[in-house]
Amino acid sequence: MADKIDFSKLERLTPREDSWAKVCARLDAESSAAPAKGKIIHIKSWYSAIPIAASIALVALTAILPAFTDSISNEEIQSTEYVSISDSAPSEVLSWYSNLGNSASDEFETLEETVGFSYLIKE
Amino acid sequence: MLFGMHQKGTMDEKVILQHLKDGSREALSLLWQGHSSNVLNLAFRMLKDRDQAEDILMDVFVQVPKAVQGFRGDSALGTWLYRLTVNACLMKLRTKKRHRELEDEKLDTIVEEVIGKGDLQNGDVDTELLEKGLAQLPAETRSMLWLKDAEDLDVKDLASIYKMPEGTVKARLSRARHLVRDYLKERKNHG
Numbered sequence: 001m002a003d004k005i006d007f008s009k010l011e012r013l014t015p016r017e018d019s020w021a022k023v024c025a026r027l028d029a030e031s032s033a034a035p036a037k038g039k040i041i042h043i044k045s046w047y048s049a050i051p052i053a054a055s056i057a058l059v060a061l062t063a064i065l066p067a068f069t070d071s072i073s074n075e076e077i078q079s080t081e082y083v084s085i086s087d088s089a090p091s092e093v094l095s096w097y098s099n100l101g102n103s104a105s106d107e108f109e110t111l112e113e114t115v116g117f118s119y120l121i122k123e
Numbered sequence: 124m125l126f127g128m129h130q131k132g133t134m135d136e137k138v139i140l141q142h143l144k145d146g147s148r149e150a151l152s153l154l155w156q157g158h159s160s161n162v163l164n165l166a167f168r169m170l171k172d173r174d175q176a177e178d179i180l181m182d183v184f185v186q187v188p189k190a191v192q193g194f195r196g197d198s199a200l201g202t203w204l205y206r207l208t209v210n211a212c213l214m215k216l217r218t219k220k221r222h223r224e225l226e227d228e229k230l231d232t233i234v235e236e237v238i239g240k241g242d243l244q245n246g247d248v249d250t251e252l253l254e255k256g257l258a259q260l261p262a263e264t265r266s267m268l269w270l271k272d273a274e275d276l277d278v279k280d281l282a283s284i285y286k287m288p289e290g291t292v293k294a295r296l297s298r299a300r301h302l303v304r305d306y307l308k309e310r311k312n313h314g
Contacts, residue, residue: 003300004271004272004300005253005268005272005300005303005304006272007253007269007272007273009249009250009253010250010253010254010273012160012164013160013163013164013167013173013176014160014163015159015160015163015177015180016177019159019177019180019181020152020155020159022181023151023155023181023184023185024148026181026185027148027151027185027188030185
């Protein structure tokens with residue numbers, strides 16, 4: 001190419017005499033260190049394995065848990081029996097309950113304690 | 124010797140590559156004989172420091188046995204080594220984070236280091252100017268210009284080394300040459 005920059009005047013470097021020997025020494029050191037590496041327990045990899053396993057377990061639980069809670073709540077709905085107060089309460093309680101707020105008197109109407117207690121104990 | 128004397132022939136390169144992959148030290152030695160000087164000069168052009176260039180040269184060849192396992196032989200071994208060298212130099216420059224400072228700092232000493240202290244002769248003034256002109260370029264572009272004009276690599280290889288389109292390489296080379304020439308003209312006119 002005609003418009004090349006002429007680098008011919010710039011001196012070319014040659015590697016130092018001991019450079020190749022240094023490369024070989026480094027390679028030898030690496031290869032001798034390599035088998036020792038195999039004996040080391042890779043705790044670092046454990047550190048990464050544990051969080052991954054925990055994450056997977058958490059995701060699995062999150063996926064499975066709604067199914068459990070659904071079946072539990074269904075069972076509860078099925079087993080819960082609705083009992084009306086009019087079927088179970090004694091007549092004193094019912095009449096007190098139905099008259100609440102209907103009285104012209106300013107006095108606070110209270111259910112007789114013994115009746116109330118006996119109802120609660122019965123329930 | 125395990126291999127033939129011709130290192131640049133495609134067949135021989137394939138043989139060397141295979142032995143390199145097998146971990147042969149002799150193959151690595153052949154690679155060193157054929158390419159260490161090129162690697163050193165490229166590193167020196169980028170870093171402008173003889174000691175650091177030697178470090179890069181050794182780093183590159185130490186990493187060859189591992190790195191070659193991932194090399195498929197799509198390009199010549201020399202081109203692949205240049206790519207390793209450019210990457211290693213860029214990494215070094217980035218790590219130091221003083222790319223620009225390095226350019227200025229080394230500018231005054233580079234001629235002494237290459238040519239020898241206090242030994243500037245008639246033609247060396249041009250050499251010094253050229254060094255300073257090259258120093259105006261970013262390290263990557265400077266190395267690209269060096270590989271093209273001093274080492275005669277083709278644009279296709281450069282595109283492979285710098286991982287950029289051939290058109291971009293040509294444009295960069297053209298701009299770099301203009302910049303260096305303008306610098307030389309300006310300095311000569313003022314000198």
